Amino acid sequence: MKTREKRLAGIAIAFALANSAAQPASAALTLIDQFSPGIGQLVGSGFDDTARNVWIYGSSGADLRSYSTTATFLASIARPGEAANHADIEFAPERLTLGSTSIPKGTLLMINGESGLADIYAVNKVTGAIFDSLPTSFGASDVVGAAYHAGRNTFFLVRGRVPGDTDQNRIAEISTTTGSVLNSLQLAASVFEVNLGDIEIASNGNLLLVSNIESRVLELTPTGKFVRYLALPTGVSGLSGIGLDESTGEAWVSSTSGTVYHLGGFSASLAVLANISTRLRVQTDDNILIGGFIVTGTQPKKVIVRAIGPSLPLVGKLEDPTLELFGPSGSIGSNDDWRTGGQALEIFTSTLAPSNDFESAILATLPANSTVYTAIVRGAGGGTGIGLVEVYDLDRAVDSTLANISSRGLVETGDNVSIGGFIISGSTTKKVIVRAIGPSLSLPGKLADPTLELFNRDGVPIASNDNWRTGGQEAEIIASTVPPTDDLESAVVATLPPTSHTAIVRGNGGTTGVALIEVYALD
Numbered sequence: 001m002k003t004r005e006k007r008l009a010g011i012a013i014a015f016a017l018a019n020s021a022a023q024p025a026s027a028a029l030t031l032i033d034q035f036s037p038g039i040g041q042l043v044g045s046g047f048d049d050t051a052r053n054v055w056i057y058g059s060s061g062a063d064l065r066s067y068s069t070t071a072t073f074l075a076s077i078a079r080p081g082e083a084a085n086h087a088d089i090e091f092a093p094e095r096l097t098l099g100s101t102s103i104p105k106g107t108l109l110m111i112n113g114e115s116g117l118a119d120i121y122a123v124n125k126v127t128g129a130i131f132d133s134l135p136t137s138f139g140a141s142d143v144v145g146a147a148y149h150a151g152r153n154t155f156f157l158v159r160g161r162v163p164g165d166t167d168q169n170r171i172a173e174i175s176t177t178t179g180s181v182l183n184s185l186q187l188a189a190s191v192f193e194v195n196l197g198d199i200e201i202a203s204n205g206n207l208l209l210v211s212n213i214e215s216r217v218l219e220l221t222p223t224g225k226f227v228r229y230l231a232l233p234t235g236v237s238g239l240s241g242i243g244l245d246e247s248t249g250e251a252w253v254s255s256t257s258g259t260v261y262h263l264g265g266f267s268a269s270l271a272v273l274a275n276i277s278t279r280l281r282v283q284t285d286d287n288i289l290i291g292g293f294i295v296t297g298t299q300p301k302k303v304i305v306r307a308i309g310p311s312l313p314l315v316g317k318l319e320d321p322t323l324e325l326f327g328p329s330g331s332i333g334s335n336d337d338w339r340t341g342g343q344a345l346e347i348f349t350s351t352l353a354p355s356n357d358f359e360s361a362i363l364a365t366l367p368a369n370s371t372v373y374t375a376i377v378r379g380a381g382g383g384t385g386i387g388l389v390e391v392y393d394l395d396r397a398v399d400s401t402l403a404n405i406s407s408r409g410l411v412e413t414g415d416n417v418s419i420g421g422f423i424i425s426g427s428t429t430k431k432v433i434v435r436a437i438g439p440s441l442s443l444p445g446k447l448a449d450p451t452l453e454l455f456n457r458d459g460v461p462i463a464s465n466d467n468w469r470t471g472g473q474e475a476e477i478i479a480s481t482v483p484p485t486d487d488l489e490s491a492v493v494a495t496l497p498p499t500s501h502t503a504i505v506r507g508n509g510g511t512t513g514v515a516l517i518e519v520y521a522l523d
Helices: 344-349 474-479
Strands: 015-017 026-028 030-035 042-048 053-058 063-068 073-078 087-091 096-098 101-103 108-112 119-123 130-135 143-149 154-159 170-175 181-186 197-201 207-211 216-220 226-231 239-245 250-255 260-264 272-282 289-296 301-308 321-327 330-335 360-366 371-379 385-393 401-411 419-425 430-437 450-455 461-466 490-496 500-507 513-521
Touching: 053 087, 053 239, 053 250, 087 239, 096 130, 101 130, 108 143, 143 207, 143 239, 154 197, 207 239, 272 289, 272 371, 272 401, 272 430, 272 513, 289 301, 289 385, 301 321, 301 371, 301 401, 321 360, 330 360, 344 360, 360 371, 371 385, 385 401, 401 500, 430 450, 430 500, 450 490, 461 490, 474 490, 500 513
Parallel strands: 015 513, 026 226, 042 087, 042 239, 087 143, 143 197, 197 239
Antiparallel strands: 015 401, 030 260, 042 053, 042 250, 053 063, 063 073, 087 108, 096 101, 108 119, 119 130, 143 154, 154 170, 170 181, 197 207, 207 216, 216 226, 239 250, 250 260, 272 385, 272 419, 289 371, 289 401, 301 360, 301 385, 321 330, 321 371, 401 513, 419 500, 430 490, 430 513, 450 461, 450 500
């Protein structure tokens, strides 16, 4: 990442995701428009993004109806299956196989969960003819919504509350070919309760749930990890169905009052720590450049790790950096010159290939579950000079995230300092704590009194600290649950916009030594 040399000088850096028990983040949806079809209570809706039409289904209705996005009635087709109060409309976002039948993108899918096990019908949206149907092994009535997850090639179904039934308020992941339940999760009523409602797949692969007895939309990862609530606009209630328009980040939702609402704000994504980079003088022995990070969540995370030197616009740069990547079981891979080692094509297609052939890179898909990884940058043949280590998140559709990304190295003076950068991605702000650690490291030659500065993308100072108990943030730093353990170490708490930021660690009074910088997400 780019830095502003006129302001930046001296750190070692790391990130972390802390406070998993923090208050749930939330955002608000906006009301764009609404219309009333005049057919009474609505129990299902969907959005056909190929024809850009809105479809609805009324309680126990005989037909499915389509409307333009300006509320003009277009057509109706016969409902497949029995008359239902628990049903949903979905559209295939890509070609998929339902049972044994290949159905094209844009095919209407009708989910009927009124009684017994739920059925999924593939329907010709012009004639109403049924191409095929898939009996599932989920439900015993009251399956109110379904959605196809293109990233997982599965259906997600949701069952509403059925007092006394152990499978009430449950989400199930269903095979598209056999209809069998692959995974399921129970929603706690205190988190979200579905009566009439629906499930949809967001553009980031997460699950969106609506319910006629909730005043908010729930977003979960496919494995059930809470993401956020989206508050409904004033006057919008009783949601029974949702059809997402991914091209605009908007949705068309039906309600039990008989109104169809056009809502915006679904494209807003929570901020995440997406990249870490640290620049310092790479030497030998204990004074090499070490980057560490943790992959949290459950799904494997695809990353690219880079060691940069020759392309840096600096005197004394590391001319030939080598890179090693380690996991809990030992070495994962190593590279000296990114075009060698068998990954050149993959690295190139990632769009993050180094610009100099002597720079190094490793692309890897890493297991999650809070697994710790370490990247080490050295100079080939014992060479020394200013180098940069970087870790990029290449797959944000999975539920795993980069956390506790750290870099350690020798903090010197002048150009031979350690400059750490990090990128926050998403569309919301993120509260972080940045720490500069030295005295508590169990190493010889550690930095005895690190100072910390934080800058925005334009190189404008945001905050600074020398000794974390001074500067007016002591209580906030303690409340983060990750205060430094030595009073001479430094820390800053800040709420930052989704863009690039730079942190600098210096030695107080021009002193030098080995230091670590860390960035923890606090929300």
